[in-house]
Amino acid sequence: MLEPKKKYGELAPSERILLGAGPSGVDPRVLRVMSTPLLGHLDPEFIEIMDDTGDLLRYVFQTENTMTLPMSGTGSAGMDTVLSNLLEPGDKAIVAFCGVFGERMIDIAQRTGAEVKVVSGDWGRIIEAEQIEAAFKEMPDAKLLAFVHAETSTGIMQPVDDIVRIAHEHGALVAMDCVTSLGGAPVWLDKWGIDAAYSGTQKCISCPPGLSPISMNARAQKALNSRKTAVPSWYLDLTMIERYWGKERFYHHTAPISMAYALREALRIIAEEGLEARWARHEKNAQAFTAGCKAMGLEPFAQEGYRLPSLITLKVPANVDDAAARKHLLQKFNIEISGGLGPVKGQIWRVGLMGSNSTSKNVFLALTALASALNAQGFKASASAALEAATAVYDA
Amino acid sequence: MLEPKKKYGELAPSERILLGAGPSGVDPRVLRVMSTPLLGHLDPEFIEIMDDTGDLLRYVFQTENTMTLPMSGTGSAGMDTVLSNLLEPGDKAIVAFCGVFGERMIDIAQRTGAEVKVVSGDWGRIIEAEQIEAAFKEMPDAKLLAFVHAETSTGIMQPVDDIVRIAHEHGALVAMDCVTSLGGAPVWLDKWGIDAAYSGTQKCISCPPGLSPISMNARAQKALNSRKTAVPSWYLDLTMIERYWGKERFYHHTAPISMAYALREALRIIAEEGLEARWARHEKNAQAFTAGCKAMGLEPFAQEGYRLPSLITLKVPANVDDAAARKHLLQKFNIEISGGLGPVKGQIWRVGLMGSNSTSKNVFLALTALASALNAQGFKASASAALEAATAVYDA
Secondary structure, three states: OOOOOOOOOOOOOOOOEEOOOOOOOOOHHHHHHOOOOOOOOOOHHHHHHHHHHHHHHHHHHOOOOOEEEEEOOOHHHHHHHHHHHHOOOOOEEEEEEOOHHHHHHHHHHHHOOOEEEEEEOOOOOOOOHHHHHHHHHHOOOOOEEEEEOEEOOOOEEOOOHHHHHHHHHOOOEEEEEOOOOOOOOOOOHHHHOOOEEEOOOOOOOOOOOOOEEEEEOHHHHHHHHOOOOOOOOOOOOHHHHHHHHOOOOOOOOOOOHHHHHHHHHHHHHHHHHOHHHHHHHHHHHHHHHHHHHHHOOOOEOOOOOOEOOOEEEEEOOOOOOHHHHHHHHHHHHOEEOEEOOHHHOOOEEEEEOOHHHOOHHHHHHHHHHHHHHHHHOOOOOOHHHHHHHHHHHHHO | OOOOOOOOOOOOOOOOEEOOOOOOOOOHHHHHHOOOOOOOOOOHHHHHHHHHHHHHHHHHHOOOOOEEEEEOOOHHHHHHHHHHHHOOOOOEEEEEEOOHHHHHHHHHHHHOOOEEEEEEOOOOOOOOHHHHHHHHHHOOOOOEEEEEOEEOOOOEEOOOHHHHHHHHHOOOEEEEEOOOOOOOOOOOHHHHOOOEEEOOOOOOOOOOOOOEEEEEOHHHHHHHHOOOOOOOOOOOOHHHHHHHHOOOOOOOOOOOHHHHHHHHHHHHHHHHHOHHHHHHHHHHHHHHHHHHHHHOOOOEOOOOOOEOOOEEEEEOOOOOOHHHHHHHHHHHHOEEOEEOOHHHOOOEEEEEOOHHHOOHHHHHHHHHHHHHHHHHOOOOOOHHHHHHHHHHHHHO
16 A cells, blocks of 8 residues: 555645736635535536626627627637637648747647648737738638737737737637736627637636636537537537536536536626626726836836737846746745746746736835835836836826 | 627525535535635646646545646536547557446547447446457557546446456556546555546535546557647647646646636545545445435346445336436435436435535435425335434444
């Protein structure tokens, strides 16, 4: 008999303030419902919870799509689901790429066996509509255009209208990653004409990671149902999953009950606040934080005019050590922010003000802590100037 | 603006006693830790939680396999992971099938592009070693033998030794489904020579559904690393996931933090009780329940000598309506038991006594409730005879 290696102590993590790229902090109401004893996944009462969740997701996505449900995996499971359900060998796809999550889309699209055309942009900048236009000239029979609305690795919010129009003019479907925007910035699935979208629960929805809300319209569903081959992953096969979430209630896999409780509660909180009020709150706090950062000498990384309100990216100043500064924040303030990924590793910080964490309190706290971390490394940052600039935004 | 359809009320589900095929009831300690505020998925404290969880999973699987981790999905995600990581086009596999979960394995194995040979058995009976021997005669170059240790759809516990020996004599890897046995019945990964296994958290581990513990030995890892093609699902690609769980801590996807808290706590509870004591408890309660059922005139469905201690299957008596009886249990007693799937739909009941739900209290309660449901339909079942027979098992 192999015995346990040691005595494992009680779970007692430090109380972090999660101001990184996600997961974000979670409302106590959401944490609390997860302690609710379980229902079975086919219990009539659980079916009602599924129905409520579908309704509330349609509200948050601003869609009437019947196929709107949370996949039983984290945000990346949603990306995998949407692309691997809509693409198969023989298909062609255009993927816009200017950050880690666009890069991941390319990887996933290629695994489906589809021919993939990549439209590359600079990290920290948007993809221009002309680039999409040019890609469709070279690949006019692309079945799908995939792009990232909110690029978590750069802090960019991609304009949608033109690229959707171009894709539709060429008869292509449009798939959108809104992991870091859903619930924190305007997302209008139906108004924008997005055919398929996916998100995560752990960003602006302020629910723990573990589910990935997705939505597909009738056009995307038609493409799904016209596949010639089976979806490669049984677990992510929407043709089967829709039979559990639809009227049929056909057993596919055991739904993550406690996470479903959490998501429903998080969505209820969003409905109580109202989407537009929530978007405005995110916008205001992002402006205040950015003003404060500028006042202490920090420079935004993401292209002006296209900055996410949920995730603010900043350039790490010359002569400041990224890792040391983040360690300072974690150890002295219990604040987590994120560093850069890939080509901007060590060069940018990513500060999330997402969902219930997007508050003036956190803005002031993050500014104070950042000033402290900078000063500790000899970069003279004035906390009072930062707080004053932020206050001015709130007072305006 | 699309508005929410209605006011969604506070979550207040009925207090069910989950004695079905899963999810099972969860220890209050496990429910409680899920309310713990989140750590980030790369936080040093979360890394420690991952390390603890890996250690404790190795204990529960009775293995020293380095690659032992919870996949971020439910039990079926584990099945999909193991098969789609070990098989690719050009490979050959033998899959043993005598229930829904064996059937699912066939579906998944076929999606990988591998040639699949099916060994069929009767529902409610084991697969005989001779059948496996015969299959390897016809497909001597099979790369993998996949079988279900604990068939949740029939209540059968498959003997392991002979079929593993046969597979290894032919140089094949062995993949085992132990979703319904892990933590409730003897599972000896290393002693049995199992090369890859997967399970779920929502059965005998008594943790909510949402994670799928898997384990692979060096032989299986070697096969994984010798693939010619990419794993079709990015989300389930172990070549990437092992880099997050391994020393490298390379970011793959955001781990489901709250579920990781829950799993660690559920595993701690198992370590405190001790695996062998836990197996004995499941065995004793299953015997008592089965004795009680027989005493009131119910007949076990699964083959004698090969019955799971965690899931007891019973034949629905002639002239008794399956659905009406289960409705009676749910409405009068708040008890969930499961009906049959596929060819035994309407013909069997599946009663789970799993993890923290495997107690003498639940045995007595389930017997009383079953007697009530049967009597309501005119089937004369003596609750007192049942309770007496169960008591005799405990007193022996």
